[in-house]
Amino acid sequence: MKSMTPFRFSLSSNDIQTIGGDDSFWLGGQLVHLQSGVTYIDIDREIADNYMFNKTINMDETSIFSILELKKEIWFGGENTLLVYNEKQDFWRSYNLRLGGGVSRATSMIDAGDDVWVGSSRGITILNKSNKKPILSKVEEYFNNIYIYDMAVGIWIGTETGLFLYDQTKRMIQEYTTYGYKKKDVTFPLKYIDYTAFTQDSRQILAANRSGVLKFNFMDRQWSNAVDPAIFGGLEIKAMALHKNIVFIANENGIVQYDMKKNLMDVFNYSFIGQVNDMYIKGRKIWLGTTEGLISYRYK
Structure with missing residues (x-):
C-alpha cells in the first residue's frame, strides 16, 4: 500500500471539487457551512491561507467547481457566480454568471487569448478578460443547455453529446x-x-468517456487508443492526470494508476479517500482533491 497523506492544515472546505494553479495551488469545494471559502496552498513553504466567504469583502458565497489562474487574476467558477481575485491588489470581486434558466455550475474554464471560455451545466459562455462581460457567439448557441463536463487548451470540449474542437x-x-x-x-x-x-x-491530450480513453498526438496529429475501458471498469471518469506515459484515472471506485507504455496498473480504492474530484501532479507527488479533503502520495 502506498502511503496516503492527508493535508494537515485546516482547509476552507473538506469537500474539494477542484484544484487550480501551477507552482502552488488553489482549492475550491462545496459550500457546506458558514465557514466555507477557498484555500491557497504553498506546499514548498508549508503555508495555507483560507479566504472565508463570511470574512472577505466582495466575495459571494458559492460552491466552487473550477479554477483558472491567469497572469494577474485567479478566477473561481461557482453556481451562477464568478469570483475573481486580483493577487497584486489583494482584492476580490463577484460577478453574476447565468446560463439559461435555473442554476448553472461553472464546471471548467480555459484561457483563450483575450477571452476566457466558461463551460457549465447549461452550456458555454465566452467572457472578455478585462470587463468580464459575455461575448455573443455561435458557440453559445451551439452548446445551449448542453452539459459541459470539461474543456482543455486547444480548444477541446467534452460534453454530454460528444467530443468537439473549436478552430x-x-x-x-x-x-x-x-x-x-x-x-x-x-x-x-x-x-x-x-x-x-x-x-x-x-x-498529447487524452479524452475519456466510459468506452475508453483516446489519445491525440500533437506532433503527428494521430489518434490512438490509450486506455481500454476494462482498465477502469467502464465507469464514468471524474478526473485524470498525466505524467509522461503514466495516467491517473479517478472514478467512483477509486484511482487507477496506469502505465500506457508498459501496460501495468495499480488500483487504490481505500474508503478513507472518498470520491476523487480532481488531481494535481507536482514533482514526485500527486495531490487528490476529494470529498474527504486533500490527500497526497508519492507515485515515483
Missing part, C-alpha cells in the same frame, strides 16, 4: 472524428457521448 482561426466547431488522422487499428468508441475528462501535456 479559433476558422471560427469553426468540429467533431473529433473529422480532426487529425486515424490508423486502421485505431477504433473510435461506439458510444461517443459523455466525454467527462481531459488531461494533457506538451505532446
Whole structure:
C-alpha cells in the first residue's frame, strides 16, 4: 500500500471539487457551512491561507467547481457566480454568471487569448478578460443547455453529446472524428457521448468517456487508443492526470494508476479517500482533491 497523506492544515472546505494553479495551488469545494471559502496552498513553504466567504469583502458565497489562474487574476467558477481575485491588489470581486434558466455550475474554464471560455451545466459562455462581460457567439448557441463536463487548451470540449474542437482561426466547431488522422487499428468508441475528462501535456491530450480513453498526438496529429475501458471498469471518469506515459484515472471506485507504455496498473480504492474530484501532479507527488479533503502520495 502506498502511503496516503492527508493535508494537515485546516482547509476552507473538506469537500474539494477542484484544484487550480501551477507552482502552488488553489482549492475550491462545496459550500457546506458558514465557514466555507477557498484555500491557497504553498506546499514548498508549508503555508495555507483560507479566504472565508463570511470574512472577505466582495466575495459571494458559492460552491466552487473550477479554477483558472491567469497572469494577474485567479478566477473561481461557482453556481451562477464568478469570483475573481486580483493577487497584486489583494482584492476580490463577484460577478453574476447565468446560463439559461435555473442554476448553472461553472464546471471548467480555459484561457483563450483575450477571452476566457466558461463551460457549465447549461452550456458555454465566452467572457472578455478585462470587463468580464459575455461575448455573443455561435458557440453559445451551439452548446445551449448542453452539459459541459470539461474543456482543455486547444480548444477541446467534452460534453454530454460528444467530443468537439473549436478552430479559433476558422471560427469553426468540429467533431473529433473529422480532426487529425486515424490508423486502421485505431477504433473510435461506439458510444461517443459523455466525454467527462481531459488531461494533457506538451505532446498529447487524452479524452475519456466510459468506452475508453483516446489519445491525440500533437506532433503527428494521430489518434490512438490509450486506455481500454476494462482498465477502469467502464465507469464514468471524474478526473485524470498525466505524467509522461503514466495516467491517473479517478472514478467512483477509486484511482487507477496506469502505465500506457508498459501496460501495468495499480488500483487504490481505500474508503478513507472518498470520491476523487480532481488531481494535481507536482514533482514526485500527486495531490487528490476529494470529498474527504486533500490527500497526497508519492507515485515515483
